[in-house]
Amino acid sequence: MSLLTDLINLNLSDSTEKIIAEYIWIGGSGTDLRSKAKTLPGPVTDPSQLPKWNYDGSSTGQALGDDSEVVLYPQAIYKDPFRKGNNILVLCDCYSPNGEPIPSNKRYNAAKIFSHPDVAAEEPWYGIEQEYTLLQKDVKWPLGWPLGGFPGPQGPYYCSVGADKSFGRDIVDSHYKACLYAGINISGVNGEVMPGQWEFQVGPAVGISIADQLWIARYILERITEIAGVLLSLDPKPVPGDWNGAGAHTNYR
Template sequence: MYLFVSTINEAVIDRRYDNPKILSGPVLTNSPNAVLSKTLLGRYNDLSLPADSILATYIWIDGSGEHLRCKDRTLKYIPKVPKDNFTRVITELNDKYISKLNANLKWKHAKEHSPPYFCPKDLENVFTIRCKLRERENRNSFDENLKDLPVWNFDGSSTGQATGHNSDTFLVPRAIYKDPFRRGNHILVMCDTFKYNMEPTESNHRVKCQEAYDKCKDDEPWFGIEQEYILLDSDLRPFGWPPGGFPPPQGPYYCGVGANKVFARDLVEAHYRCCLFAGVPIAGTNAEVMPSQWEFQVGPSVGVSAGDDLWIARYILHRLAEEYGVIVTFDPKPVQDWNGSGAHTNFSTKKMREENGIIEIEKAIDKLSKVHMKHIKVYDPRGGKDNERRLTGLHETASINDFSAGVANRGSSIRIPRLVAEEKKGYLEDRRPASNCDPYAVTDALMRTCILNE
């Protein structure tokens, strides 16, 4: 059986992810070069970088619809977060008010009423917007003004998103997270992808998800996604399993404690901390039913941001697994006769969370029952083929061919938690999405069915 331990190098302090100022970390020993490579990397992590350089990692979903790609670039300014809907509305109000005001003023008086002293009357009694001109400091020509992240491009023919004779594919930044690996001002950037003519690529489900959210944002759709995954060793066997054999039957592993019940807890702990540092709203984590199977929960996230948060959490997990020398798989059913992996999606609207919201929950379940197979087709990247292996009616799943719902029933398509049934308000849990689903596609389908009645 493989062992999972932390190796401490006397020259550099261990447990890199316990303290952002400490740059060394625990190492998985089943990779013979892991200790050496980790120690060497630690020698360069604390190199001082130029004050005017910020490293940005652009991250995107490739043509498979389930795998991530990334590449880095240097920025010479501090980027600002892409505008959310609220900021966009406020900006438009400001612009319209300024234009209207200036149109009726003579030029000699315009400066008295223009920013930075402008406070729009349209937003009176809501909040006050104060714009003040910042004094610019000269730090080696470093531009301290916030700027938009640039649109970038990549070779789409190498990621299954374009042809070789017209390969340039665009990356459009959508969300910024702090980089837990480089720290400082360095960032992770979640992007979506567009073809040469600026039409979304086939794997870009974020665009439709954003459109759905824009239509129903007043309903305040909240999502919490329970991401299950399995760790593999270099032989593509579940990590910690006996070579050529199987561990004892499932039973003691779920939320287990002990070296013979759980494997790679250090990796899971590092992931938890890195997500919190990055700004991902990770709510918890636990060992799952199969040994070397784990789960983390992301949320509550509002609308399309649920997809951004989960994809970045997946990226961080993959990056950490590189350092630990293991492989993360989101395959829904890598081992027969053991529990598979899902991405159970908890969903609620404002009305569901209010008194007697159970009525709205039951209405949503009725709507979902009428489009069951339509959802199944978007709940994994292969149109339901992956879920056929997982949704068998066994191992805490419902049959892929039948829709069902029940209170506290983990063998149903939709589960109403016991506490929700007792309080008569809260949320529902859709247990059908596969672990390798695109959360943009899942949340889009739930909003369109349950709120927009499409």
């Protein structure tokens, strides 16, 4: 395992100018995230310097099998907290080969709205509070809950401290720091009302950049939970009954 860790943590800049760009996009469900990695000849500072790329949309619910090519257009870049160095995360949106946005590409119309001179002049500022639940991988039951059972009533868990009240803080803090490293304007985190449930806040940010940052923050969180062997749920009601739900509350100024 130590050799594997050493290889994962290799500093590429010691031996090559090449970098790795992780192209990230939203899949056909509108909530699932997909990504694939591409080698580039050197460091990149702006999305316009990045090549377009493609993928098999029939495997993501975004194209038919007999005409499956979907093209990725890079839209925003962030530092990669996993590979570090000059490596980057690239948020993309999706188009057909003839340049038309595919139906699941909601960013295209949003970008048109936010770039309109009347909208841009207003400088719309947003802050989003993203709640989520951490689940035990094999049973899909909230982290810290007894298998097949329930914890004590809600009350002591919100913004809590202690091994009997707070579950998953290592994941939360790892995500917090990784987002700051990536360049995401994450403004805070806290434990939520239901045990195993947490929240992070992105913003303030102007216009479409708030959505870009939120999606990359979700991607980073999904990668960290993958490493930890825990499932991430954005389900608004992951546990039926009188338990706190989860949302993405949006603040506007």
